Amino acid sequence: MTVPMITVRAAARQYDEGPPALDDVSLTVVPGEAVAILGPSGSGKSTLLNLIAGLDRPDSGTVTVNGVRVDTLSETASARYRRGTLGMIFQFFNLLDDLTVTENVVLPAQLAGMPRREARRRAGELLETLGIDRHAGAYPGRLSGGERQRVAVARALMNRPPLLLADEPTGALDTASGEDVIGLLAALNADGQTIVVVTHDVRLARSCTTRTIELVDGRVASDVTTGVAAEPIR
Amino acid sequence: MSALGTVVRSGVGQRRVQTVVIALSTTMAVTATILGGSLLVASDDPFDDAFTRYHGAHLSAQFDGSAVSAAELSASSGAVDGVSATAGPFPMVSVVPTVELPASEEPLGGPNTGPPGTTSPITVVGRGDPDGEVDDLALTEGEWATEPDEIVVAADRPEPLGTTLTFADVPGSPTLTVVGKARSATRTADAWATPSAVEALTTPEADLAYQMLYRFADADTAADVAAGRDAVTSAVGAEAMTGSQSWLAVREDLTRETALFVPFLGAFGLIGLLMSVLIVGNVIASAVGSGARRIGILKALGFTPSQVVRGYVVQALVPAVVGTVLGVVAGNLLAVPILDQTETAYAASGLTVAWWVNVAASAGILVVVAATALAAAWRAGRLRTVDALAVGRTPTAGRGLGASRLAARLPVPRPLSLGLVRPFARPARAVAMVASVAFGATAITFTVGLSSSLSEVLAATANDSADVRIQPMMMPQGPGAESGGGPRETADHGAVAAVIEDQPETAAYYSTARTEVTVSGMTGAVAVEAFTGDASWGGYEMISGRWIEGAGEVVLPTPLLAASGSAVGDTITLNHEGVAIPVRIVGEVFDTTDGGKTVFTDAATFADAGRPVTPFDYHVALTGGADVGAYIDAVTAEVEPLGFAALPGSEEQESSVTATLNALAAMLSLLLVTVAVLGVLNGVLLDIRDRVRELGIHKALGMAPRQTIALVLASVALPGVVGAAIGVLLGYVLHAVVMPAIGDSAGLRLPQVVTDVYGPGLLVLLGVAGVLVAIAGSLPPAGWAARTRTATALRTE
Known part of the structure; x- marks a missing residue:
């Protein structure tokens, strides 16, 4: 039997006096899955992602x-x-503007204690794979949105995390850049990377994930497994 | 480089303004601390070390030989409660020697040595040997006097070995040769000879005096010493003791010069330290406030809370260490001229900043910086990652909305009202800005007050209220010139006075005669200024009592009152040319001439005692509107043939201590004001960065660059005015505390004219200066805000 990568049991989270952001949510994600969490604004997608990332705690569950x-x-x-389990990709990239591209990418490896030379080599490989190695010494402010998100992906993959979390990874990108990132995620999943993507973009969900969970008002409204990513881009 | 190192390096590099501000404020604090600490050590240690090593006398007392015998003094010394050791009785005498140098030496010079060959009266004590249970004398040169024609002089006296001292006033005009030099820890005499030699120096008219030296079990305070003195007088008889000197008075006298700096530097050190704490706290807190997103990213990547806290602390410590190094260098360099003065005061050499002062100052300041940074960075560690990432920066919504609504109704251009309410939106940052301006205004106010007070000290000391001074012309010194010549002794002073009185523009005048006396109970000579005519208008600031009104009255400066252990209303004895002149102290005057050791009296005091003194110069006040130049020309024509010249009255000169204090004050203030300006700049810069998007919206809506500048300047208006008001008040209070402390250190009480220097107009000007600090700090970021392109500002997260 496959050991689950993520197990959420009866998780609930409420902020202040408002309605519950999450209400009795349970789900399981197995290794190698690419799961899209869909839902409209305020449905609890980001709250669920924050619980999985350890950025927030459930009130119960x-x-x-x-x-x-x-x-x-x-x-x-x-x-x-x-630093050991997760790689995170954000809607607005969340790169450190005062560090170069390489320094941004290397940072998680430095935190994990990876030797400097190995970290540099790994960062170089990632940047080359993602097609942004020519920007290695540049500061993020000089890159386009798509390029910044590729840097963020490289940083997220730096420590070879078992789980990749992406929060609206195409939300701040133009169409072409968005498709670029979608292809990237699909390719990663094809290589066995477990991915959880939070999005309200149905096209993104169908393009690069093997399963779609829809949240409405903090509850799981549907959970559909498609098996493979619908349209590998490359 | 580790992840933490990478983050710290980029933080230090990107936040240049904050880095410079922390470095400068640390430099300032360390510099002032090292200066203050070094002077504290230098002003106490040499004396205390010597006093302990040489068993200095807690009390040196002078007894009238006609009232008590040497045997009685010896017998009584063991019966006094609280006395732990005694030395004496030693015969002592106050006599005027004529000095003849060895052939190999240059003539003695100096302004107070009188005509060549003679010196002031000196106190000679008869001791068989330099050792003893009390006041063990340190022989610094030559050997001890063992023959009747040998004498040992105090180490700080100018006479070299081989000099002969002839005492012409003593029968037989004995001549003694200087065979050694010695230092007494408590300055108990100017010279020492064998007891028989001292007895031989006593004139037939004067009774022999004895010196007794006492050490008490308790002598730490003036009250302890006074109690010991009372015990001695009750054992010996009050009428027998003609004078005494406490070791505390000697110490105060010797440490006076350097002690002047200590409270002053202490004040600046305190301001510097507080400013360092404020700036570091402000910078780190601001960095946390505006760096929430950055903190969120770091935590999302796996930085632990302690790593985040350490990152921000190290970010503060890097510039603080640089500032500390600079401060150590600056402190040591600045201490050089001040310690030079200390060396002169103690006749010591090689005084340097103690290594532990450097270490303690550096470590102390760095600990304060680290603690402040830690407290401020704690928030960064506790900041919830999800909040930081979700919000992007710390929440501000809801603050200052009421003020904003109120300001919108103000009849001022909208950019101004938008700026005016800004402090209400970020109250913590506004408070930090108020504090920066307040410190700058405090520094300016304190420095201006200090400088004004020192100017008043100069004016009060110069005693130059006269419009015109008439004084003897210097006579050429040549082979044919008489020793000690000039018109002083031979001039027709009656004729000079007549010339002054004949001038219709003369409103008042007095003459001053200068001589020297010894005061019973004190060693060494003190200067006397004896007036003919009313000198009360001459610029003498009274502290208590009244000005002299006739013969037999004196006014004394505070140091002389302290040294002689007397008070206003007491009677003391002046010894002049072998004659004892009792005088009553009628007032305490502010004067620092000769270390505040000048006696002011009426010339009739000496005339009545049969020892008239000759006037030296004349001080003239003119009638209102009189032309000083024309008066001088008219008088010069008549007094020049008499050997006199007329000059404008003022002869104010800045002393080296005053010049050093003023220079130090100016430099430390400049540093403080610079830090204050940078503190404001830092706050405004962070504020603009925080709301650059808001500025972009304003610009997109049509706000012109000038309006943007007005908005930013208006945002510092309120903190500027409040900070300036607080700063002026703090500076005023600081001055009111420090000036009397400076006076106390110098053994002086300051008159009101010195302590009360702030007029309403000056206070307003100082407030304006404080506001200028705020404006100076906000102009550069305002310019940056005005230049930022709208599209760039709108794109910024």
Whole structure:
């Protein structure tokens, strides 16, 4: 039997006096899956992603990732969990503007204690694979949106994380750049990378994921497994 | 480089303004701390070390030989409570020697040595040997006097070995040769000879005096010493003791020059330290506030809270270490001229900044910086990653909305009202800005006050209220010139006075005679200024009591009152040319001439004692509107043949201490004001960065660059005015505390004219200067905001 990569059981989260952001959500993700979490604004997608990433804690329920109870971790343990288990891609890239592309990409490896030379080599490989090696010494401010997101992907993959989380990865990109990133994620999943993508873009969900979970008002409205990514781009 | 190192390096490199501000404020704090600490050490240690090593006398007392015998003094010394050791009785005498140098030496010079060959009266004590349980004398040159014609002089006296001192006033005009030099820790005499030699120096008219030296079990305070003195007088008889000197007075006298700097530097050190804390706290807190997104990213990537905190602390410590190194260098360099003065005061050499002062100042400041940064960065560690990432920066919504609505109704251009309410949206940052301006205004106010006070000290000391001064012309010194010549002794002073009185523009005048006396109970000579005529208008600032009104009255400066252990209302004895003249102290005057050791009296005091003094110069006040130049020309024509010249009254000169204090104050203030300006600049810059998108929207809506500048300047208006008001008040209070402390350190009480220097107009000007600090700090970022392209600003997250 395959050990699940993510197990969420009866997770609930409520902010202040408002309606629950998440209400009794349970799901399981196995290694190699590419899961899209869909839903309109305010449906609880980002809250669920934050719980999986250990950035937030559920009011009730449990979240287990790669065998680790994420919802009980301290801040420090949570940081160690993220650096060892996760790669994260954000809508607005979240690159550090005062570091070069290479320095941004290398940062997670430095945190994990990877030797400098190996880290540089790995970063170089990633940048080359993602087609942005010519920008290695540039600062993020000089890159286009698509290029910045490729840098973010490279940074997320730096420590070869078992799980890749992406929060609206194409939300800030033009169509061409968006398709570029979609192709990238599909290719990664084809290589066995487990991916969870939060999006409200149905096209993105269908293009690069093997399963689609729809949230409405903090609850799972549907959970559909498609088997393989619909349209590999490359 | 580690991940933390990478982040710290980029943080330090990208936040250049904050980095410079932290470095400068640390430099300032370390510099002032090292200066203050070094002077504290230098002003206490040499004296205390010597006093302990040589068993200095807590009390040196002078007794009238006709009232008590040497045997009685010896017998009584063991019966006094609290006395732990004694030395004496030693015979002592105050006499005027004529000095003849060895053939190989240049003539003695100096302004106070009188005519060549003679010196002031000196106190000679008869001691068989330099050792003893009390006041063990350190022989610095030559050997001890063992023969009746030998004498040992104090180490700080100019006479070299081989000099002969002839005492012409003593029968037989004995001549003693200087065979050694010695230092007394408590300055108990100017010279020492054998007891028989001292007895031989006593004139028939004067009774022999004895010196007793005491050490007390408790002598840490003036009250302890006074209690010991009372115990001695009750054992010996009050009428027998003609004077005494406390070791505390000697220490105060010797440490006066350097002690002047200590409270002053202490004040600046304190401001510097507070400013460092404020700036570091402000910079880090601001960095956390505006760097929430960055913190969020770091945490999302796997930085632990402690790594984030350490990152921000190290970010502050890097420039702080640089600032500390610069501060150590600056502090040591600046200490050189000040310690030079200290060396002169102690006749010591090689005084340097103690290594531990450097280490303590550096470590202390760095600990303060680290603690401040830690407190400020703690928030970064606790910031929830999800909040930082979701919001992008710390939430501000809802703050200052009321003020904003209120400001919108103000009848001022909209950019101004938008700027005016900005402090309400970021109250913490506004408070930090208020503090920066306040510190700058404090520094300016304090420095201006200090400088004004020192000018008043100069004016009060110069005693130059006269419009015209008439003084003897210097006579050419040549082979044919008489020793000690000039018109002083032979001039027709009656004729000079007549010339002054004949001038219709003369409103008032007085003459001053200068001589020297010894005061019973004190070693060494003190200067006397004896007036003919009313000198009360001459610029003498009274602290207590009243000005002299006739013969037998004196006013004394505070240091002389302290040194002689007397107070206003007491009677003391002046010894002049072998005659004892009792005088009553009627007032305390502010004067620092000769270390505040000048006696002011009426010339009739000496005339009545049969020792008239000759006027030296004349001070004239003119009637209102009189032409000083024309008066001088008219008087010169008549007094020049008499050997006199007329000059304008003012002869104000800046002393080296005053010049050093003013220069130090100016430099430290410049540093503080620079840091204050940078502190404001830092705050405004962060604020503009925070709301660059908002500025972009304003620009997109049509806000012109000038309006943008007005908006930014208006945003510092309120903190500027409040900070300036607080700063002026703080500076005023600081001055009110420090000036009397400076006076105390110098053994002076300051008159009101010195302490009360701030007029309403000056205070307003100082407030304006504080506001200028705010404007100077906000202009560069305002220009940057005005130049930022609208599209760029709108694109910024």
